[in-house]
Amino acid sequence: MSIGRKIILYTLLTIAGIIMFFPVVYAFMISFMQGGEVLQGKLWPDSFSFENYINAFEKVPLLKYLLNSIIVSTVITAGQLILCSLAAFAFVFTQFKGKNLLFMLFISTMMIPWEATMVPNFQTIQSLGWLNSFYGLTIPFFAMAFGTFLLRQQFKTIPIELYEASQVSGISRFKFFLTVVLPLSKTSLITLGIYCFLTAWNMYLWPLLVTNDEKVRTVQIGLKQMQTQEIASEWGVVMAGVMLVILPTLLLIFLGQKRLQEGLTKGAIK
Amino acid sequence: MQQLKALQLNQIRKSYQQGAEVLKGIDVAIQPGEFFVLVGPSGCGKSTLLRLLAGLEDVSSGEIYIGNEFANRLKPSERELSMVFQNYALFPHMTVEQNIMFGLHVKKIAKEEQRKRCEEAAEMLGLIPYLKRKPKELSGGQRQRVALARAIVSHDPICLMDEPLSNLDAKLRAKMRSEIRQLQRKLGITMIYVTHDQTEAMTMADRMMILNQGVIQQIGKPLDIYNHPQNAFVASFIGAPPMNMIPANVADSVLHITENWSMDVDIDWQGDVIAGVRPEHIQQAKSGTPSFTAEVVNVEMLGTETLISFEIQSGLQWTAKWQGQHQLNPGDIVSLFIDQNQMVFFDEKEKVNIEYQSLGAVQ
Amino acid sequence: MNIPNVEKQSMKLQTKGHKRHRRRFSFLEGWLYLLPSLFLFTAFLFYPMVRTVYLSLFYTDTQGKPMAFAGMENFTALLSSSSFLLSVKSTFLFVLYTVPVGVLLALGLALLANQKLAGIGFFRTIFSSTMGMSVAASSVIWMFIYNPSIGFANRLLTWFGLPEMQFLLDPSTALIAVAVATIWMNTGFTFLILLGGLQNIDSQLYESAKIAGVSTIYSLRKITLPMLSPTLFFVITVSMINSFQTFGQIDILTKGGPIDSTNVIVYSIYKDAFINYNIGSASAQAVILFLCVFLVTIIQFKLGERKVHYQ
Numbered sequence: 001m002s003i004g005r006k007i008i009l010y011t012l013l014t015i016a017g018i019i020m021f022f023p024v025v026y027a028f029m030i031s032f033m034q035g036g037e038v039l040q041g042k043l044w045p046d047s048f049s050f051e052n053y054i055n056a057f058e059k060v061p062l063l064k065y066l067l068n069s070i071i072v073s074t075v076i077t078a079g080q081l082i083l084c085s086l087a088a089f090a091f092v093f094t095q096f097k098g099k100n101l102l103f104m105l106f107i108s109t110m111m112i113p114w115e116a117t118m119v120p121n122f123q124t125i126q127s128l129g130w131l132n133s134f135y136g137l138t139i140p141f142f143a144m145a146f147g148t149f150l151l152r153q154q155f156k157t158i159p160i161e162l163y164e165a166s167q168v169s170g171i172s173r174f175k176f177f178l179t180v181v182l183p184l185s186k187t188s189l190i191t192l193g194i195y196c197f198l199t200a201w202n203m204y205l206w207p208l209l210v211t212n213d214e215k216v217r218t219v220q221i222g223l224k225q226m227q228t229q230e231i232a233s234e235w236g237v238v239m240a241g242v243m244l245v246i247l248p249t250l251l252l253i254f255l256g257q258k259r260l261q262e263g264l265t266k267g268a269i270k
Numbered sequence: 271m272q273q274l275k276a277l278q279l280n281q282i283r284k285s286y287q288q289g290a291e292v293l294k295g296i297d298v299a300i301q302p303g304e305f306f307v308l309v310g311p312s313g314c315g316k317s318t319l320l321r322l323l324a325g326l327e328d329v330s331s332g333e334i335y336i337g338n339e340f341a342n343r344l345k346p347s348e349r350e351l352s353m354v355f356q357n358y359a360l361f362p363h364m365t366v367e368q369n370i371m372f373g374l375h376v377k378k379i380a381k382e383e384q385r386k387r388c389e390e391a392a393e394m395l396g397l398i399p400y401l402k403r404k405p406k407e408l409s410g411g412q413r414q415r416v417a418l419a420r421a422i423v424s425h426d427p428i429c430l431m432d433e434p435l436s437n438l439d440a441k442l443r444a445k446m447r448s449e450i451r452q453l454q455r456k457l458g459i460t461m462i463y464v465t466h467d468q469t470e471a472m473t474m475a476d477r478m479m480i481l482n483q484g485v486i487q488q489i490g491k492p493l494d495i496y497n498h499p500q501n502a503f504v505a506s507f508i509g510a511p512p513m514n515m516i517p518a519n520v521a522d523s524v525l526h527i528t529e530n531w532s533m534d535v536d537i538d539w540q541g542d543v544i545a546g547v548r549p550e551h552i553q554q555a556k557s558g559t560p561s562f563t564a565e566v567v568n569v570e571m572l573g574t575e576t577l578i579s580f581e582i583q584s585g586l587q588w589t590a591k592w593q594g595q596h597q598l599n600p601g602d603i604v605s606l607f608i609d610q611n612q613m614v615f616f617d618e619k620e621k622v623n624i625e626y627q628s629l630g631a632v633q
Numbered sequence: 634m635n636i637p638n639v640e641k642q643s644m645k646l647q648t649k650g651h652k653r654h655r656r657r658f659s660f661l662e663g664w665l666y667l668l669p670s671l672f673l674f675t676a677f678l679f680y681p682m683v684r685t686v687y688l689s690l691f692y693t694d695t696q697g698k699p700m701a702f703a704g705m706e707n708f709t710a711l712l713s714s715s716s717f718l719l720s721v722k723s724t725f726l727f728v729l730y731t732v733p734v735g736v737l738l739a740l741g742l743a744l745l746a747n748q749k750l751a752g753i754g755f756f757r758t759i760f761s762s763t764m765g766m767s768v769a770a771s772s773v774i775w776m777f778i779y780n781p782s783i784g785f786a787n788r789l790l791t792w793f794g795l796p797e798m799q800f801l802l803d804p805s806t807a808l809i810a811v812a813v814a815t816i817w818m819n820t821g822f823t824f825l826i827l828l829g830g831l832q833n834i835d836s837q838l839y840e841s842a843k844i845a846g847v848s849t850i851y852s853l854r855k856i857t858l859p860m861l862s863p864t865l866f867f868v869i870t871v872s873m874i875n876s877f878q879t880f881g882q883i884d885i886l887t888k889g890g891p892i893d894s895t896n897v898i899v900y901s902i903y904k905d906a907f908i909n910y911n912i913g914s915a916s917a918q919a920v921i922l923f924l925c926v927f928l929v930t931i932i933q934f935k936l937g938e939r940k941v942h943y944q
């Protein structure tokens with residue numbers, strides 16, 4: 001590659017990178033600013049003190065919200081991984097009547113926008129007494145067609161001979177699933193896990209509907225609450241909250257970007 | 271080791287949901303401790319038959335007996351057999367040791383005993399240094415040995431192998447061939463071995479079965495089959511280079527092969543036949559013997575022997591195999607001699623060896 | 634010669650009865666693995682969808698209990714309601730603003746980031762970072778950026794010598810402002826998928842193009858885009874569906890205002906159901922949303938079948 005071309009590419013990459021990442025850096029800077037600095041419209045804080053962060057924890061029960069979010073996201077991720085891998089396993093390693101029909105049914109779930117079903121779902125959760133509970137926040141999301149397809153793609157790459165060898169050895173199908181299929185699919189499971197965690201962590205509408213007290217409220221709703229309360233002057237505190245909320249997921253992206261990119265493409269395209 | 275087990279198949283048929291019958295009535299009895307080879311061209315149903323034996327597929331009709339037990343409905347694991355797959359089916363995430371011991375716990379074998387057997391098998395196959403490695407850190411031959419070891423440790427009386435050597439290079443293949451054979455003798459297992467390579471079949475089998483399009487062509491000892499092929503298919507499939515054949519006519523004990531080539535034969539047959547002769551039985555004519563001439567079209571020197579192709583008729587080439595090195599060039603005319611006793615004749619219609627027909631024709 | 638000696642008589646028949654059932658068990662086993670998923674899909678997707686359709690045909694009380702059969706009343710009322718029509722218009726405009734620009738932007742970034750350069754991993758991570766940004770957090774940041782007096786957007790305008798704007802408070806710009814924020818939020822995911830698609834293209838194709846000496850633009854048009862088309866197709870579909878379902882950024886940035894200019898359909902459903910307690914109307918809108926998404930999926934599928942070049 002010629003030097004000229006390289007310079008052009010790096011310039012473009014840098015400009016694009018600055019534009020893409022600017023809002024995050026901007027929020028980061030503001031999270032260290034005092035009220036006055038924010039009003040002056042500065043880009044760089046006078047000093048990096050963690051006052052706003054401490055304030056953020058004091059103004060709203062942010063720690064509690066973070067904990068709730070971690071619980072909700074972890075449970076959803078675990079539930080999705082378990083249900084998706086079981087379903088994908090059935091689609092790849094068992095033969096039974098109606099399998100194709102069931103597969104079509106799974107595909108059809110992708111055509112139903114979740115928002116179109118939120119009213120009856122809310123009523124269901126309400127009548128189960130699951131408002132303001134982790135059950136209501138997590139269980140409805142355990143089944144997931146996309147994850148099932150992604151894992152199905154992965155399971156299909158496992159040679160059928162491995163299954164046959166297990167059969168000859170007398171290993172039960174479920175044991176085969178646990179000791180061979182799952183360990184061999186570790187990469188895909190981690191990818192899907194990252195994706196599930198991100199999605200669950202970032203969930204907004206559903207937690208907004210089914211939580212109305214601090215007991216189980218997630219951090220995203222906490223953020224909205226903060227922003228409506230603090231809007232008048234304390235932008236620094238709000239941005240400190242923002243930084244705390246995006247930190248875990250941003251970290252996950254930084255660590256898992258490559259894996260996510262490879263894994264999701266595999267699931268998305270055939 | 272457990273007692274040896276026989277295997278018996280009665281009228282086994284198999285068709286898959288979509289499509290024609292793959293196996294069309296297989297009858298065979300395999301003796302305890304026998305090295306039995308299943309050979310045939312690609313797609314003839316060898317793997318299918320093996321998978322039926324293993325219980326990985328269900329038969330469409332017919333009966334399978336393993337030992338004395340009716341086995342049609344037994345699960346694979348209840349058939350007390352081990353299986354080696356073409357691509358070895360090693361678990362990539364397990365070490366060699368774990369791979370070898372895979373499934374032993376199901377048989378309720380104690381931990382120490384498992385370890386002992388693993389050690390034994392690894393010792394036998396020279397795998398001791400590799401026990402802690404993963405399959406992808408092994409060479410093809412070593413992987414092959416791990417697969418063998420896995421088949422051995424179960425101490426099952428029957429072992430099934432589906433083209434286990436086809437992923438190896440020629441040299442390693444020859445080595446593993448004799449290793450497998452020795453192992454089978456030492457352990458006294460009943461072996462059912464699938465291959466599409468007739469050399470492998472010839473060199474390894476106690477008895478072999480030749481399959482074509484789901485139909486048994488012949489069952490027997492390798493040399494018997496080589497010397498007395500049941501039909502033209504077997505004759506051309508077994509032996510390399512394949513048997514030379516030509517349509518001919520027999521009238522009053524004279525075989526008319528081409529316009530200017532006929533010879534006396536001592537067979538009780540009238541009419542059209544297909545005459546066959548093995549490459550090693552086409553000799554250079556000595557003076558005084560009845561001979562015919564042909565033009566050399568190609569010569570392959572292999573060192574210890576020479577393969578000479580020549581044109582018998584326009585569009586029909588034969589190959590002769592001569593010991594030693596022969597300096598011949600394309601275009602040379604050679605005179606050749608064939609001993610009538612070394613010719614094989616198949617009837618024109620059914621392509622069946624007339625040797626077998628006259629047996630039946632005696633009545 | 635070796636005619637198989639069939640010794641049927643000597644074989645003892647020892648069929649074990651219970652082993653006959655393994656086929657049937659295998660049949661059950663498949664269902665067993667699928668059962669949890671099927672149950673949840675039924676409870677939280679199929680049933681509520683049917684229920685939504687049902688509710689859309691009734692007048693309901695504030696609890697969402699059907700009171701009297703309404704037939705198509707809810708729908709005809711919606712179609713003659715100017716605020717609903719505005720909501721539909723906003724939704725479609727929003728899709729139009731976000732999808733093409735968003736996909737093109739992500740495609741450009743992906744092409745840039747697909748170069749073999751030192752440190753490219755860093756840029757890839759930066760470009761995909763918005764995937765880790767929640768809707769709530771992103772919206773709060775953009776809320777500040779759009780702040781008329783202290784936000785960065787107006788400072789940029791004044792810096793260029795342009796007049797200041799009331800981005801989120803002006804009905805003519807609010808939807809575009811939200812769209813810009815949304816494009817930024819979605820770029821991470823779209824970029825990541827497209828980059829994955831680009832990297833799946835066999836590099837030998839490019840090498841043979843290089844040997845043939847064709848231009849970069851030509852190989853982009855004749856190799857990259859056709860080979861990427863399945864991925865692009867997927868990304869466009871997902872982006873459109875996501876765009877139809879926009880909620881969080883609206884809720885935080887504009888609350889559907891000013892004067893309903895950003896009242897997209899999901900927000901409208903939310904308001905009708907959980908603020909105005911008009912469940913029947915909300916359900917009717919939900920049915921319409923479902924039909925839109927369904928239609929998009931079907932159209933994309935049909936188009937895709939014809940146009941997309943699958944590897």
Ligand SMILES: Nc1ncnc2c1ncn2[C@@H]1O[C@H](COP(=O)(O)OP(=O)(O)OP(=O)(O)O)[C@@H](O)[C@H]1O
Nearest residue numbers: 286287289292311312313314315316317318319466
């Ligand atoms: N699962 C299946 N469904 C349908 N047809 C099958 C199936 N498995 C095999 N066949 C067909 O059965 C025939 C025999 O296949 P089989 O695998 O037994 O051949 P083979 O003799 O082992 O060949 P090769 O030497 O190539 O392995 C083939 O025509 C094949 O297409």
Ligand SMILES: [Mg+2]
Nearest residue numbers: 316317318432
């Ligand atoms: Mg085969």
